[in-house]
Amino acid sequence: MDYIKAFVIGGLFCAIGQIFIDKTKLTPAKILVGYVVAGVILSAFGIYEHIADFAGAGASVPLTGFGHTLATSVKEAVDQHGFLGAFTGGLSGTAGGITAAIVFGTAVALIFKPHKK
Amino acid sequence: MKSEEYNELVKKVSPKSPILKDTLFAFLIGGTICTIGQLLYTIYYEVAKLSVTDAKTYVSITLILLSALLTGIGIYDKIAKIGGAGTLVPITGFANAMVSPALEFKAEGFVLGLGTKIFAIAGPVIVYGTTASVIYGIIYYFISKFTV
Numbered sequence: 457m458d459y460i461k462a463f464v465i466g467g468l469f470c471a472i473g474q475i476f477i478d479k480t481k482l483t484p485a486k487i488l489v490g491y492v493v494a495g496v497i498l499s500a501f502g503i504y505e506h507i508a509d510f511a512g513a514g515a516s517v518p519l520t521g522f523g524h525t526l527a528t529s530v531k532e533a534v535d536q537h538g539f540l541g542a543f544t545g546g547l548s549g550t551a552g553g554i555t556a557a558i559v560f561g562t563a564v565a566l567i568f569k570p571h572k573k
Numbered sequence: 574m575k576s577e578e579y580n581e582l583v584k585k586v587s588p589k590s591p592i593l594k595d596t597l598f599a600f601l602i603g604g605t606i607c608t609i610g611q612l613l614y615t616i617y618y619e620v621a622k623l624s625v626t627d628a629k630t631y632v633s634i635t636l637i638l639l640s641a642l643l644t645g646i647g648i649y650d651k652i653a654k655i656g657g658a659g660t661l662v663p664i665t666g667f668a669n670a671m672v673s674p675a676l677e678f679k680a681e682g683f684v685l686g687l688g689t690k691i692f693a694i695a696g697p698v699i700v701y702g703t704t705a706s707v708i709y710g711i712i713y714y715f716i717s718k719f720t721v
Contacts, residue, residue, distance in 0.1 A: 458615070459608050466607025466663070467600035473658030474599035478592040484661050484670065485694040491662060492702035500709045513610030516629055517636065517663045518603070519698070525629075526702050530710035534717070542710025546703050552630040553637060557668050557695065560641040565675035565687050568645035 465514035495523020602659030640665035670694035
């Protein structure tokens with residue numbers, strides 16, 4: 457059942473993105489920025505938590521989930537460290553993903569040859 | 574079934590406008606990537622007995638690694654041609670958006686080519702995501718401080 461929920465909700469997030477691509481002139485970069493910021497805002501209002509509880513990876517794998525992690529980490533950090541947490545929480549909580557993307561990205565770019573588009 | 578009948582059936586079942594077809598493929602491929610994420614989560618959380626947070630982080634790292642490798646061998650961009658937003662919106666699309674330009678602009682140098690272009694799309698995502706999180710953090714700090 458968890459897999460079906462992840463499939464359907466994750467798929468819906470992507471389908472909405474596709475409608476934005478086809479119906480608006482938004483570039484992929486703007487869509488990704490929009491998804492992350494939307495994730496932060498939806499988490500700040502306590503809405504994304506419900507989607508995440510229901511859909512699991514269907515909510516955490518789309519980039520809105522990245523925004524959700526930023527927001528929940530900031531909240532935890534403020535609870536623990538006060539005002540400083542607002543500055544340390546976001547990137548601490550997402551450090552694993554960002555670092556993985558930088559390191560694996562660099563390694564792959566160094567090892568492989570570019571492809572003809 | 575005759576080939577005409579088959580063609581007729583295909584016409585009937587296949588979505589009529591490209592946007593419907595695009596959206597359907599985005600749904601299917603994006604959904605599949607999230608299902609793989611759920612499978613990885615089950616392995617890390619239930620089999621490897623990691624904490625919820627650690628398991629989620631490992632899911633992201635694994636998907637990013639898979640996406641980086643698939644981008645390196647040229648497969649991810651082929652899937653992206655069909656999947657559209659289904660391959661862009663998941664975290665794998667974020668990784669692809671880093672690897673793809675880094676690989677392409679490697680010829681322009683390791684610092685200004687690879688090192689700069691790796692953040693062509695990821696840069697703005699991190700800039701606005703982090704800024705939004707700091708704004709939320711500051712608002713949350715004042716709300717929690719002055720309301721007891």
